[in-house]
Amino acid sequence: MGSEIHPFVRALQQYDVLTPDEIQLLEALPLKERSYQRSEEIVAEGERPAQSCLLLEGFAARTQFLENGRRQITAVHIAGDFVDLHSLLLKRMDHGVMAFGPCRVAFITHAALRQVTDQHPHLARLFWLTTLVDGAIQRAWITCLGRRSATEHLAHLVCELFVRLRARELVKHNTFKFPATQAELGDILGLSLVHVNRTLQDLRRLGVLTWQDNTITIRRFRELAELGNFDPAFLNQWSEPR
Amino acid sequence: MGSEIHPFVRALQQYDVLTPDEIQLLEALPLKERSYQRSEEIVAEGERPAQSCLLLEGFAARTQFLENGRRQITAVHIAGDFVDLHSLLLKRMDHGVMAFGPCRVAFITHAALRQVTDQHPHLARLFWLTTLVDGAIQRAWITCLGRRSATEHLAHLVCELFVRLRARELVKHNTFKFPATQAELGDILGLSLVHVNRTLQDLRRLGVLTWQDNTITIRRFRELAELGNFDPAFLNQWSEPR
DNA sequence: CGATAGCTTGACTCACGTCAAGCCCGGTGG
DNA sequence: CCACCGGGCTTGACGTGAGTCAAGCTATCG
Numbered sequence: 001m002g003s004e005i006h007p008f009v010r011a012l013q014q015y016d017v018l019t020p021d022e023i024q025l026l027e028a029l030p031l032k033e034r035s036y037q038r039s040e041e042i043v044a045e046g047e048r049p050a051q052s053c054l055l056l057e058g059f060a061a062r063t064q065f066l067e068n069g070r071r072q073i074t075a076v077h078i079a080g081d082f083v084d085l086h087s088l089l090l091k092r093m094d095h096g097v098m099a100f101g102p103c104r105v106a107f108i109t110h111a112a113l114r115q116v117t118d119q120h121p122h123l124a125r126l127f128w129l130t131t132l133v134d135g136a137i138q139r140a141w142i143t144c145l146g147r148r149s150a151t152e153h154l155a156h157l158v159c160e161l162f163v164r165l166r167a168r169e170l171v172k173h174n175t176f177k178f179p180a181t182q183a184e185l186g187d188i189l190g191l192s193l194v195h196v197n198r199t200l201q202d203l204r205r206l207g208v209l210t211w212q213d214n215t216i217t218i219r220r221f222r223e224l225a226e227l228g229n230f231d232p233a234f235l236n237q238w239s240e241p242r
Numbered sequence: 243m244g245s246e247i248h249p250f251v252r253a254l255q256q257y258d259v260l261t262p263d264e265i266q267l268l269e270a271l272p273l274k275e276r277s278y279q280r281s282e283e284i285v286a287e288g289e290r291p292a293q294s295c296l297l298l299e300g301f302a303a304r305t306q307f308l309e310n311g312r313r314q315i316t317a318v319h320i321a322g323d324f325v326d327l328h329s330l331l332l333k334r335m336d337h338g339v340m341a342f343g344p345c346r347v348a349f350i351t352h353a354a355l356r357q358v359t360d361q362h363p364h365l366a367r368l369f370w371l372t373t374l375v376d377g378a379i380q381r382a383w384i385t386c387l388g389r390r391s392a393t394e395h396l397a398h399l400v401c402e403l404f405v406r407l408r409a410r411e412l413v414k415h416n417t418f419k420f421p422a423t424q425a426e427l428g429d430i431l432g433l434s435l436v437h438v439n440r441t442l443q444d445l446r447r448l449g450v451l452t453w454q455d456n457t458i459t460i461r462r463f464r465e466l467a468e469l470g471n472f473d474p475a476f477l478n479q480w481s482e483p484r
Numbered sequence: 485c486g487a488t489a490g491c492t493t494g495a496c497t498c499a500c501g502t503c504a505a506g507c508c509c510g511g512t513g514g
Numbered sequence: 515c516c517a518c519c520g521g522g523c524t525t526g527a528c529g530t531g532a533g534t535c536a537a538g539c540t541a542t543c544g
Binding site for chain 1: 288304306308309312313314316317328331332333334336337359360363366367370371373374375376377378380381382383384385387388389390429431432471475476478482484
Binding site for chain 4: 423436439443
């Protein structure tokens, strides 16, 4: 029963109580599923999609490319995230979405979403809220990129992933998967591959975490959070009438 | 007549056509106005405001502080921006809002906003949209912070301000006000004051702009945009059904 | 058994930070 | 009227965190 609930319904329940009617309505939404391999493109920059996608399983990233071939990852998404809900109103993609590891994605047409949001203001607000939380995470990233050292930034990122995944019950024994190569980590942190490697080793040497085979184990969360000056409040992980 | 339209109604009209009814309804919203001096705090981090604020005149910034006294500015807002619409759903402020220069601000209670969004899905979508555009700008900032040099970043920022202000008719003869000190610019760009100063002089030496007494004049936009690899598409400045 | 993707390491470079001093200007008070 | 002060801007000398280049290592996959 519980396990049949769509992960994105669970995700909304993090923020507010849903009525049985609302749950039923969400569960009944017409979804088209598809799977992707690692590094595959899910939505292309510049596109004008007629549907939005949400992540059922795995990890995805938003990417922006620069003229010289470099790129920056502007967001990381986990199972349950409504990844490009933005395109419902933004119309034109200002960034691409790619599969971080292998992942399962569901698509909902904008028409179907429009119907829900027009007729159910509360659900509309919750959809809106998820994009606002994305924004809060982006602000935290901006602060990390602008004012924190590589070590602090990496520590902050790991804390963020840990706390977000834990809320979706995707952490077991302080351990979770995160299928990013060190090069991709560099694109998240705005660092070179080489420096990512060294920074990772600093954290390992400190004994606050282990990270191998795309698997991260937090050894001492308290210390890690202190290192990254991490405060989970910006993630808005509490239920309250919205 | 036209000049009596609230700047934030104008701002919404950038993105979609408003019906006369909608305009009337927005104009009738109960606003409480207040003025602020430069550097004054408008909303404090951690607060749970019962109202949202929008900028009628001047500039405002969102700020995040770090433990060691440093800070990062995560967004710059101009007249017409619905600055902390976020608090309507996010409840707790994950950042502060401060006056960048002297500015005039209007407050709307969340209750009033709720009434509008519940009864007018189209306006709700436009409000939502403004927060999504904020998000698009934040993504651009992330990419600038992570992958661009100081010069490219500054060029990009000036282009962004120029294009945003122009759309609100706040640019005259390629000239606009921007009341930020070089220290504050550093907090925007994630740079030290000293390096901001040198970077500014690079741009001046290139002859692409002049910047003095908080007044910026674009001399060669094309060149400046090329320097910063600036593409205005992410600002979503076109009218289309949303 | 090569080929390839990902990780690791060392040597060197450079963009940007830090420290420190001086300048300019407007405001304030004797 | 001048003396003083503080905020903002500018400049130079020097330090350093992170980038670049290059090589080798390891594991997986045909």
